[in-house]
Amino acid sequence: MAAKTLKTIADLARLAGVSKSTVSRALNDSPLISPETKARIRALAQEHNFQINVSASRLSRKQSYTIGFVVHAHQYDACFSVNDIFLLDVLGAITSTLSSLHYDLLVANINPHDPTWPHQYLDTGRVDGFILLTSTRKEYHIDTLIKMQAPFIVWGTPTPPHSYCSVNGDNFSGGKLATAHLLQKGRRHIAFLGGPADEAETQRRYAGYAAALRESGLDVDPTLIRYGDWSTDSGAELMRRLLETRPDLDAVFANSDLMAAGAINALREQGRRVPEDVAVVGYDDLSIARFNNPPLTTISQNLPLVGKLLAQNLIQYIETGVVTNVTIPAKLVIRESA
Numbered sequence: 001m002a003a004k005t006l007k008t009i010a011d012l013a014r015l016a017g018v019s020k021s022t023v024s025r026a027l028n029d030s031p032l033i034s035p036e037t038k039a040r041i042r043a044l045a046q047e048h049n050f051q052i053n054v055s056a057s058r059l060s061r062k063q064s065y066t067i068g069f070v071v072h073a074h075q076y077d078a079c080f081s082v083n084d085i086f087l088l089d090v091l092g093a094i095t096s097t098l099s100s101l102h103y104d105l106l107v108a109n110i111n112p113h114d115p116t117w118p119h120q121y122l123d124t125g126r127v128d129g130f131i132l133l134t135s136t137r138k139e140y141h142i143d144t145l146i147k148m149q150a151p152f153i154v155w156g157t158p159t160p161p162h163s164y165c166s167v168n169g170d171n172f173s174g175g176k177l178a179t180a181h182l183l184q185k186g187r188r189h190i191a192f193l194g195g196p197a198d199e200a201e202t203q204r205r206y207a208g209y210a211a212a213l214r215e216s217g218l219d220v221d222p223t224l225i226r227y228g229d230w231s232t233d234s235g236a237e238l239m240r241r242l243l244e245t246r247p248d249l250d251a252v253f254a255n256s257d258l259m260a261a262g263a264i265n266a267l268r269e270q271g272r273r274v275p276e277d278v279a280v281v282g283y284d285d286l287s288i289a290r291f292n293n294p295p296l297t298t299i300s301q302n303l304p305l306v307g308k309l310l311a312q313n314l315i316q317y318i319e320t321g322v323v324t325n326v327t328i329p330a331k332l333v334i335r336e337s338a
Contacts, residue, residue, distance in 0.1 A: 093307025175208025
């Protein structure tokens with residue numbers, strides 16, 4: 001005869017001879033419950049076809065167990081484009097990590113000029129916190145979230161005097177590694193294709209670029225410095241302009257793999273060979289970098305680890321209040337473009 005199906009935690013608790021809280025903790029793998037008790041309660045749950053009512057469980061705890069992934073897609077029609085590959089690469093690791101921690105993900109493609117967007121998600125209980133990846137008006141969003149006392153974590157350099165969770169790349173070392181590699185290849189007229197000039201990541205990469213030049217006895221040449229917006233089109237346009245004014249350049253350090261790909265296309269249009277005539281180093285080691293023509297030499301930020309830490313450390317903050325600031329080491333990945 002089939003075992004009677006149990007419908008509530010109270011039913012299962014009576015059968016097991018324990019409290020409802022013990023059953024809840026056992027089914028959620030709490031370390032507060034002994035392995036033996038967990039095994040006994042789970043066996044009873046399986047025998048009696050018991051399934052947790054996830055919605056009711058979350059409601060009783062006043063948590064959604066959902067994290068908002070805040071982005072601002074480059075295309076204003078809200079469709080992701082090739083220029084969003086960075087965030088899509090990170091998103092895979094975030095999703096898998098959240099899943100392992102029994103959290104869901106909600107992608108929030110926000111209007112960066114709308115100051116009310118956090119309220120739309122927090123006040124309605126749709127999310128428990130935010131992962132902020134967008135670079136557009138980032139400091140403005142951070143100030144808004146701090147004033148709301150909202151749980152969040154940021155990809156990027158934390159800004160004093162505020163204390164909040166962050167994961168960041170070692171941008172100075174990355175810029176220095178990229179430039180030093182080009183110098184070791186015998187290049188002396190190295191262009192710098194930066195992201196937005198006012199962003200901390202760009203500034204630190206420029207500082208590393210300048211430090212490598214100085215250590216090799218070279219001065220920074222302002223005519224080789226250009227700033228854009230991380231995108232393929234930006235890299236191509238900056239490269240075309242540089243070739244008009246500095247046709248003697250023999251290397252390029254692009255601040256993103258997408259900018260590097262765009263720069264290579266512009267070089268090819270002008271009959272320049274990569275790396276024979278102009279060596280190119282990118283940044284990020286996106287999933288597409290090894291498929292570029294030629295495959296990109298680049299600076300890796302270990303994007304799978306970035307995604308894992310963004311998810312893991314935000315959940316830790318939500319549960320414990322511990323603020324973490326982690327820096328991911330930069331690593332040179334040598335392929336065929338330099």
